[in-house]
Amino acid sequence: MNRIPRSMCTQHPDNARVPGWARDSIIQGDDEVHEAYLAYSLYGCHEVMWDFEGKDVDIYVVRKLLSRYPDFFRERVIGRDVYLTLRLPNPWAETAERKLFSQALELIPTAYDVAREFYGTDDINGVFQVILPLTSRAEELIFTYRYYEKVVSGKAFIELLPSVKVMDVLGSVKPSTIDVIPLIEDLNSMLSIDKIIIGYWKAVRPSYLRIFIARSDPAMNYGLVPAVLMAKIALSKALYLGKELGLGIYPIIGVGPTPFRGHLTPYNVDNVIREYPCVHTFTVQSAFRYDYPEGEVINAISKLNNRAPSNDCAIPDHDTLITIINKYVVNYQREIEGLASVINRVSNYVPRRRARKLHIGLFGYSRGFRGIVLPPRAITFVAALYSLGIPPEILGASVINELSEGEYATLRETYVNLVHDLNRAANYICHECVDLMARFSDVFGVDNEVINAVRRDIKALEDMGIKTGPRDYEGKKHELLAQLLINSLIEGKEEDTARYMVEMAQIRHAIG
Incomplete structure (x- = not known):
């Protein structure tokens, strides 16, 4: 080259x-x-x-x-x-x-x-x-x-x-x-x-x-x-x-x-x-x-x-990082299993932007994971969770409170933008949406155990000094639309769901 x-x-x-140059919404x-x-x-x-x-x-x-x-x-x-x-x-x-x-x-x-x-x-x-x-x-x-x-x-x-x-x-x-x-x-x-x-x-x-x-x-x-x-x-x-x-x-x-x-x-x-x-x-x-x-x-x-890339990407203690990964994965995948039903339901309303077929991956897709199947692409998965007021970034975060001081120090040293990234996602947390999903658990196919796990994740962010919930006009507008989406599903007025999803995506400047 x-x-x-x-x-x-x-x-x-x-x-x-x-x-503007596209002839259709699907490129x-x-x-x-x-x-x-x-x-x-x-x-x-x-x-x-x-x-x-x-x-x-x-x-x-x-x-x-x-x-x-x-x-x-x-x-x-x-x-x-x-x-x-x-x-x-x-x-x-x-x-x-x-x-x-x-x-x-x-x-x-x-x-x-x-x-x-x-x-x-x-x-x-x-x-x-x-x-x-x-x-x-x-x-x-x-x-x-x-x-x-x-x-x-x-x-x-x-x-x-x-x-x-x-x-x-x-x-x-x-x-x-x-x-x-x-x-x-x-x-x-x-x-x-x-x-x-x-x-x-x-x-x-x-x-x-x-x-x-x-x-x-x-x-x-x-x-x-x-x-x-x-x-x-x-x-x-x-x-x-x-x-x-x-x-x-x-x-x-x-x-x-x-x-x-x-x-x-x-x-x-x-x-x-x-x-x-x-x-x-x-x-x-x-x-x-x-x-x-x-x-x-x-x-x-x-x-x-x-820019001029560095020639070195050395990081501290691989073994400690692998330990953190393993701890995190257990909590995260357990929560995803509990949310799979509502993720799949809401993903049906995510707007399509390309003519794409199924994608084969690890977690769900056409093969499934522990008996569950998830949306065929990460973009759709992310869009569904954001639209429910549960940004996927927060899932599994309660594990951070379970890390030793040394593990937490290694995590912070390695993941430079950890707090910055979680802080950005936390602006789109909708507390009322979580409460509504708990109250109407039969409608959404979730149980109290997974809702409580999500609440523990949110508290873990707050323990890190991160404010959860909207902090600006865009966040508040996104929260309102998420509440409307949740209520449209409860009331069976799902014709409005896709419209709310598009409006929320435009606020986030991305579908997922």
Whole structure:
């Protein structure tokens, strides 16, 4: 790569407002091609993630970008100045989509041919990087690398007729190899990220490696605090190993707008950079771009692009952090089990912003967890809980009162923005909503045990000196709408529920 991107614009459907150029509230098709162009030309993103995971994708994106916006792309060469990176479906986890794995990889040589014709030279990179979600083993990365090398690119050398190879008819297949980026999403994989990296390194010997650390799904599966600590451990292990191997490691982190999903907004860039100083690439998701003033968005992305990442992400005592994670996860998952029924009910009213299919993950999705099934995506999950007046950031927080002094000190030293993030979420706590859910427990399918657990979480925040409940006009308006939503469910007037959800999302500047 000529440079490691500092910003990656993504297609996450977390925007509350619909951008003016979109032809429908659900962004799809040619609008996503135009969106990619705007990501580069207007917002200044170095990279766009073209997402095959869980959605229909335009495989002619490079042809359309170059033909529709030729002046821009003659000045900004794809694969040299700006990057288009494919997120594949994981064929081991998403079996219904596994044929798309090969379809996505076949886009790469086609994109190269189009770019070669456009730029008039063979000396181009085009599209050459792919992200493999839900990576849990080095073998998955090796398979992806070799599938492209031997099946997609290697087929050029197959002789189908006497003295007639595939390349004689279809031409050469370039690039001959690709960069594979592991997207690490579950606890065990983050804790063993060093094994994943070294297994891939031994087999492929890449000159550098980008790794992608998830924040949204880990938060949904394990809770806010474990998600942050897991990310820190994974970053620390990966960079330490890179130094041992003499391998350049360039981390990406998938951060959304709410504290639960990473808290990257145009107004919180400095705090997120301070939280993850060694990260080279931050995801700039849809809410970041479309739910804030355009000038503020452009300035914030420029700040991401112009920073100098640290080469070190060392953190204190991994064992203590793992102990905290394990304690937190037990409480958090127990509370989610108790709230699952109402989360699923309310998630039906979350507005859709992309045409997406089911996503396979750990906690719920299509496989379930301890017998429960949750909304298919973290964004929907977060939106449902915020709309009920129970921000997901607070769930499990009572564990903080159970930590030893040493554990609490390690937590505060590691999670730099802990109080800041919890304080932001606490503005959207609706005490009356919690009381109403307790009073009408039969309507919401929750019992007193889980309501009392939520109340203990709220008290834990107050013990930390955090005011719970609305502190400003936006918080008070959000609280009123949450109360109206709760009452619409009690009264059976659910036609109003979706409207209240949209209004609350616009106040938060994000769906979830």
